[in-house]
Amino acid sequence: MSHSALDSSPAAAGSQPAIDPAPGETADKGQPSRKPRRSFLPYGLILPAAILEILIHIGPMLLGIWIAFISLTQLNLTNWLNAPFVGLQNFVNGLNPESTIGQAFFSTVGRTLGYTILVVGFSWILGMAGAVFLSSNFKGRAILRTFFLIPYALPAYVGTIAWAFMFNQRDGAVNQILVDTFHLFGDERPFWLLGQNSFGAMIVVNIWQLWPFAFLMLMAALQNVPTDVYEAAAIDGATLWQQFRTITLPMVRPANGVLLMVMSLWTFNQFNVPFVLFGASSPKEATLVSPLIYQNSFGSWNFGLGGAMSVLLLIALFIASVFYIRMVLPKGADND
Amino acid sequence: MIETRNFRILRNVVLTILSLWVAIPLYVVVSTSLKPLKDVAGLFQWIPREITASPYLDIWTTVPLAKYFQNSLIITVCATLCSVTVAVLAAYAIARLQFKGKRAFSLTVLSTQMFPGILFLLPLYLIFTQIRNLTGLQLQGSYLGLIITYMTFTLPFAIWMLSGYFASIPKELEEASMIDGTGRMGALIRVILPVAKPGIIAVAVYSFISAWGEVLFASVLTNETTKTLSLGLKAYASESDVFWNQLMAASVVVSLPVLIGFILVQKHLVAGLSSGAVK
Numbered sequence: 001m002s003h004s005a006l007d008s009s010p011a012a013a014g015s016q017p018a019i020d021p022a023p024g025e026t027a028d029k030g031q032p033s034r035k036p037r038r039s040f041l042p043y044g045l046i047l048p049a050a051i052l053e054i055l056i057h058i059g060p061m062l063l064g065i066w067i068a069f070i071s072l073t074q075l076n077l078t079n080w081l082n083a084p085f086v087g088l089q090n091f092v093n094g095l096n097p098e099s100t101i102g103q104a105f106f107s108t109v110g111r112t113l114g115y116t117i118l119v120v121g122f123s124w125i126l127g128m129a130g131a132v133f134l135s136s137n138f139k140g141r142a143i144l145r146t147f148f149l150i151p152y153a154l155p156a157y158v159g160t161i162a163w164a165f166m167f168n169q170r171d172g173a174v175n176q177i178l179v180d181t182f183h184l185f186g187d188e189r190p191f192w193l194l195g196q197n198s199f200g201a202m203i204v205v206n207i208w209q210l211w212p213f214a215f216l217m218l219m220a221a222l223q224n225v226p227t228d229v230y231e232a233a234a235i236d237g238a239t240l241w242q243q244f245r246t247i248t249l250p251m252v253r254p255a256n257g258v259l260l261m262v263m264s265l266w267t268f269n270q271f272n273v274p275f276v277l278f279g280a281s282s283p284k285e286a287t288l289v290s291p292l293i294y295q296n297s298f299g300s301w302n303f304g305l306g307g308a309m310s311v312l313l314l315i316a317l318f319i320a321s322v323f324y325i326r327m328v329l330p331k332g333a334d335n336d
Numbered sequence: 337m338i339e340t341r342n343f344r345i346l347r348n349v350v351l352t353i354l355s356l357w358v359a360i361p362l363y364v365v366v367s368t369s370l371k372p373l374k375d376v377a378g379l380f381q382w383i384p385r386e387i388t389a390s391p392y393l394d395i396w397t398t399v400p401l402a403k404y405f406q407n408s409l410i411i412t413v414c415a416t417l418c419s420v421t422v423a424v425l426a427a428y429a430i431a432r433l434q435f436k437g438k439r440a441f442s443l444t445v446l447s448t449q450m451f452p453g454i455l456f457l458l459p460l461y462l463i464f465t466q467i468r469n470l471t472g473l474q475l476q477g478s479y480l481g482l483i484i485t486y487m488t489f490t491l492p493f494a495i496w497m498l499s500g501y502f503a504s505i506p507k508e509l510e511e512a513s514m515i516d517g518t519g520r521m522g523a524l525i526r527v528i529l530p531v532a533k534p535g536i537i538a539v540a541v542y543s544f545i546s547a548w549g550e551v552l553f554a555s556v557l558t559n560e561t562t563k564t565l566s567l568g569l570k571a572y573a574s575e576s577d578v579f580w581n582q583l584m585a586a587s588v589v590v591s592l593p594v595l596i597g598f599i600l601v602q603k604h605l606v607a608g609l610s611s612g613a614v615k
Contacts, residue, residue: 041520042435049426049495050441056488057448060459067458078469080462130354133347136339144351146602148358153598155549157566158587162361165368165580171379173364208361216606240343269452272551280555290454290552297458298556310455317455321447328446 061314067307074301090308094296104284105292105309112289115199116267119206120260126207127214132248134215135222145219152212160276163205167192167277193277198286206273210263221255222248257327265320289313369584376580391585395572398582403561404568405590411479411564412547415486419494420540427498428524432510442499449492453552456488461556477559485553490543497542501535502528538604541597548594565590 068090070083096102130148134141151159166173170189178184192201225247233243271290274282281299282291293313297306368376370387395401429435430442464475475481509531510523518526529536551566558564569590572583598605 039433039435042429042433042438045425045429045433046441048422049445049491052422052487052491053444053448056456056460056484056491057451058444060456060463060488061451063459063462064455067462077462078465081466126354126357129350133350136343136347138347144355146599148354149598149602149606150362150595151358153545153595154591155545155566155594157549157551157569158365158591159361161569161583161587162365165584166361166364166380173360173380173382176380176382208357220606234340240340240346265450269454271452271454272549275551275555290452293454294457294552303458306458310458314451314455317451318447321450324450325443325446 064307064310064314067303068311069307070304072303072307077301077303086304090304091311094302094305094308095312101305104287108287108289108292111199111287112268115203115206115270115288116264118203119210119267120263122203122207123211123214123263124218124260126211127216127218128252130211130215131218131222132244134219135225148215149212151209152216154209156209156272157276159209160205160273163201163208164193164277167201193283195283196285198278198283202273202277202286205277206267206270209273210267214259214263217255217259218252221252225251258324261320261324261327265317265324269317365584365587368581369588371581373579373581391579391581392589394579395582395586395589398579399568399571399586401565401568401586401589404563404565407479407558407562407568408548408564408566408590411482411486411562412544414479414483415490415547416540416543418483419487419490419543420498420536423491423494423498423539424529424536426495427502428528430495430499431502432507433520445492445495449489449496453485453488453550456485457552457556460485460488460553464557476557477562479562481557482553482562482564485557486547486550489550490547493546494539494543497539498532498535501532501539505531534601534604538601538607541601542605545594545598548590 067080069085069087070080071086071089072080072083076083093099094101095105097106134145134148170191172192174192175189179187179189190197192198229247230243233247238246269290270288271294274286274288274291275294278286281295282288287295289309293306293309296302296309364380367382367384369391370389371381371384372386372388372390375381375385426441426445430438461476464481467473467475475484505528509527510520513523513527514520549566550564554564554566558567569583569586572579572586
C-alpha cells in the first residue's frame with residue numbers, strides 16, 4: 001500500500017491543519033507548509049458505487065424523463081429507441097384536468113395525499129404511545145419491544161395477506177369483531193375490499209405495518225431524556241399530560257422532522273399494500289399514485305402517459321428531497 | 337416518565353391495546369395455518385375446532401414453493417452481498433476521507449434512496465430489452481436482472497447506514513493501526529471491519545428483509561421459472577378456491593427466515609437505524 005499514515009492523516013487531508021478538529025497528535029501535524037498529496041484512494045473506493053448509481057439510478061431516471069416525451073406503446077416497446085418523439089403530448093393528453101384520465105390523475109394525487117396524512121398521523125400516534133410507555137422500566141419490556149417490531153420485520157406482503165384474509169370474506173375476522181362482538185353495523189356485514197371501504201381497509205393495513213417504525217425512532221429519541229427532568233417536573237406537581245407536553249414532545253422534535261418526512265415518502269409511494277390487497281388494479285376509490293402509474297404503464301400499455309406521470313412524481317419527490325436533505329445532512333456533514 | 341399509579345394503569349391499558357393490535361393478525365395467520373380446509377371457509381373461528389399440520393406439508397406440492405423459495409433466496413442473497421460489499425468501500429470513503437465531489441456523491445445517494453421503484457421499473461425494463469436486442473443477453477426473467485433492480489433500494493440504504501456506523505467509530509483506532517504501518521486499506525480491513533461487524537451484519541439483514549419482501553419489480557421482471565415468493569404465494573388462490581390455510585402456512589414459512597434474522601440482530605439494527613442512519 002502506497003498510502004502511508006502520514007499522507008492520509010486528517011491533517012494531510014484537510015488543507016488547513018490549524019483548524020483541524022482532530023485531536024490526534026501525529027508528527028506531521030505541525031507542518032502547515034506540507035502540501036496535501038492528491039490521493040486517488042477515495043475515488044477508487046467510491047468507484048463501484050458510483051458506477052452502480054449511474055447504472056441503476058441516474059441512467060434510468062434520465063431515460064424515464066425521455067419516455068415521457070415519446071409515444072411508447074406495446075407495439076413499439078421492443079423497438080423503443082425508434083419510438084416517435086411527441087413533445088408534451090403525453091402531458092397534454094394525460095394531465096388535462098378536463099379529460100377523464102387527467103381527472104383520475106389529479107384525484108389520485110389528492111387521495112394519496114390524504115392517505116399519507118392519515119397513515120403517517122396514526123402511525124405516529126401509535127408509535128409515540130408505544131415509545132412513551134416502553135421507555136419506563138418494567139418486567140417484559142424487552143420482549144414487548146421486539147414483539148411490537150414484528151409487523152415491520154415481516155415481509156410486507158405477508159402482513160397484507162393476513163389483513164386481506166381478515167377483511168376478505170363477509171364472515172372474516174374483522175366482521176367477527178365489529179359485527180358479532182361489538183354489533184357496530186346492525187345486521188349488516190360490510191364488504192371491506194370493495195368500493196369506499198377499501199380506502200379505509202388499506203389505511204389500516206398500512207398503519208399496522210408502519211407504526212413500529214415510528215415506535216422505534218421515537219423510542220430512540222426518548223432514550224436521551226434524563227429521568228431526573230421528569231422527577232423534577234413531578235415534584236413541581238406536573239401531571240402526566242403536562243410532562244408529556246412540556247418534556248417528551250419537545251425532546252422528540254428533532255427526530256420528528258426526519259421521521260415524518262421518511263414515513264410520508266414511503267406512504268406516498270406505497271405500492272405493495274394495494275397491490276397485494278387488491279391485485280394489479282385497485283378499486284377506483286383506493287387508487288394511489290404508484291399503482292396508477294403501474295396501471296397506466298403495464299395495465300393499459302400507455303407507457304408515455306405513465307412516463308409523464310412519473311416525471312411529475314419525480315419533480316415532486318425532488319422538491320421533497322431538497323427539504324429532506326436539509327433536515328438530514330447537517331448531522332452527517334460534520335467532516336464536510 | 338415518573339411511575340405514578342396512574343401512569344402504571346395507563347401503561348397497562350395502552351400496552352395491552354397495542355399488543356392486541358399487533359397480535360391479532362399474527363394469531364389469525366398462525367391459527368389459520370393449522371386448520372383443515374373445511375374449517376377455513378365460513379365464519380372465522382377464533383379457536384380452531386381441529387388442529388392439523390397438513391397445510392404445512394401440502395404447501396410444497398400445491399405450488400412449487402421450494403422453487404420460489406430458492407429464487408427468492410438466490411436473488412436476495414446476491415443483491416445483499418453485492419450491496420454491502422460495494423457500500424462498505426463507499427461508506428468508508430464518505431465517513432473518513434476528504435475528496436472533491438464527496439458532497440455531490442453523498443447527495444446523490446441520499447436522494448435516490450427516496451425515489452420509489454415505480455420510477456425505475458419501466459426504464460430498467462426498456463434497458464433490459466435493449467440489452468437483449470443488442471447482445472442476446474436475457475435480463476428480464478433472469479436472476480441477474482432482478483439482482484440489479486433490487487440494488488436500486490438496497491445499495492443507497494446500505495451506503496447511508498454504514499457511513500453512519502463508520503463515522504461513529506473513533507478515528508484513533510485507525511490512526512493507531514496506520515502508525516503501525518498498515519495503511520488506509522489495511523486499517524479498513526483489520527480495524528474498521530471487525531469493529532463494525534455488528535453494524536455490517538445488521539445492514540445486511542435489513543437489506544435482505546427489504547429485498548425478501550419486494551413485490552413491484554418481481555411482478556414485472558420475473559417469469560414462471562424465476563418467480564419469487566412475493567408472487568408465488570398468489571398461486572394458492574385459484575379462480576374457484578383460495579387455500580387460505582395453506583396460504584397462511586406458506587406465509588409463516590417465508591416469514592421465519594427474516595424474523596429470525598431480525599430478532600438476532602435486532603439490537604444492532606435498532607441502534608443503527610436510530611443513530612441517524614434513517615437517512
